[in-house]
Amino acid sequence: MKALVINGPNINFVGIREPGIYGSDSYDDIVALCQRTGLELGFESVECFQSNHEGDIVDKIQEAYGAIDGIVINPAAYTHTSVAILDALKAVSIPAVEVHISAVESREDFRQVSFAGMACFAKVTGEGIQGYAHALRLLAEKLDEPAA
Known part of the structure; x- marks a missing residue:
């Protein structure tokens, strides 16, 4: 599994x-956690990618087609605005x-809509x-489910 x-x-x-909202852990801490957790769950690899550019995220999703088994995505601000990311996820x-x-559900009203979700x-x-x-645990469980 990848x-x-x-x-x-x-x-x-x-x-x-905004450490009061997002904590004091760094992006490098996120990458290390994902890679460590992925190994524990039996993933062959866990690639981490970050971009501030919507098109780069869409390109990365499209590149995953046929090469990646599952995606974990934090679209961040694009969560609430990007039909392009939604369409890319649906396409692959x-x-x-x-x-x-x-906890986005308890934040500003504009954060209540998730296109990617x-x-x-x-x-x-x-x-x-x-x-x-x-x-990643939810993803591993989903990928381990027998095909219907």
Whole structure:
């Protein structure tokens, strides 16, 4: 099994940006957690990717087609705006889990709509960076399910 963890805008500034909301862990801590958790779950590889550019995220999702078994995605600000990311996730039909460091459901009204989440089978919010480990566990369980 191969997993891809995609992070959108400003996730590279986690630990610097609004630590009261996002905590003090860094982006490097997220990458290390994902890779460690992936190994524990039996993933052959866990690739982590971050971009502040919507088109780069769409390109990365498309590149995953036929090469990656599952996606964990934190679209960050693009969660609430990007039909392009939604369409890319739908196009590749790779099982995906949406993850957010903060509890977006209890934040501003504009954060209540998730376009990317419409193409994901699960959503993890408000667990800090540990949410990534949770999302990878959900993904591993989904990938281990027998085909219907």
